[in-house]
Amino acid sequence: MTLFHFGNCFALAYFPYFITYKCSGLSEYNAFWKCVQAGVTYLFVQLCKMLFLATFFPTWEGGIYDFIGEFMKASVDVADLIGLNLVMSRNAGKGEYKIMVAALGWATAELIMSRCIPLWVGARGIEFDWKYIQMSIDSNISLVHYIVASAQVWMITCYDLYHTFRPAVLLLMLLSVYKAFVMETFVHLCSLGSWTALLARAVVTGLLALSTLALYVAVVNVHS
Numbered sequence: 001m002t003l004f005h006f007g008n009c010f011a012l013a014y015f016p017y018f019i020t021y022k023c024s025g026l027s028e029y030n031a032f033w034k035c036v037q038a039g040v041t042y043l044f045v046q047l048c049k050m051l052f053l054a055t056f057f058p059t060w061e062g063g064i065y066d067f068i069g070e071f072m073k074a075s076v077d078v079a080d081l082i083g084l085n086l087v088m089s090r091n092a093g094k095g096e097y098k099i100m101v102a103a104l105g106w107a108t109a110e111l112i113m114s115r116c117i118p119l120w121v122g123a124r125g126i127e128f129d130w131k132y133i134q135m136s137i138d139s140n141i142s143l144v145h146y147i148v149a150s151a152q153v154w155m156i157t158c159y160d161l162y163h164t165f166r167p168a169v170l171l172l173m174l175l176s177v178y179k180a181f182v183m184e185t186f187v188h189l190c191s192l193g194s195w196t197a198l199l200a201r202a203v204v205t206g207l208l209a210l211s212t213l214a215l216y217v218a219v220v221n222v223h224s
Helices: 002-023 032-056 067-075 078-089 095-122 131-156 166-190 194-223
Strands: none
Touching: 002 095, 002 131, 032 078, 032 095, 067 166, 078 095, 078 131, 078 166, 095 131, 131 166, 131 194, 166 194
16 A cells, blocks of 8 residues: 555656656657756756855744745745756757756756655655645646746847846746745745645646746747
8 A cells, every 4th residue: 555655656746747758849859868967957056055055044943933034045046047047058949948958857856856755765654644645746836837937037038038028027037936935934824734835836836837828928929
């Protein structure tokens, strides 16, 4: 039964990434090693972020929620956008190809580094626990988030982007950077349960994805 539970969690977490890779056309471009390079860049960026946070923002030890400190920590996530831009700048091809390579490589590296061991150790435990199902679902939300962030970075770095689109793109990028902080603060203040918090994150990510998609379509149509 525990092995069956682990199989369900593993499939729920990893198969959407495999399906995205196959159905997005990346497999036809032999983009596997490009995604691996994006994952290596992810590791380097996360190392830099950890060193920066450990140096300037030590862990809060008080019992009161440190709003300012958490906000400053969330600001460090701008490094993810810089890393995604670095990955896309090193790949030649169409915009959608660059976006999917950067996003899929980045999200897969995060999935392996942050969820692989907890799923392997925890989901194979004696007792069933819903948190591993939630962790698997959350990995799919992260995939959507990084696709959205990559699309936003690609749009803002277009040299011929119309100035009318720039404020909207910057606003969406700001929302992407501070989305986790806003959701964490909202969950803390409202004392939401784990399933409710997961649903809220999925809804917010979905709305952000739809807004980015609409803007992306508008940008592509104008430049075509």
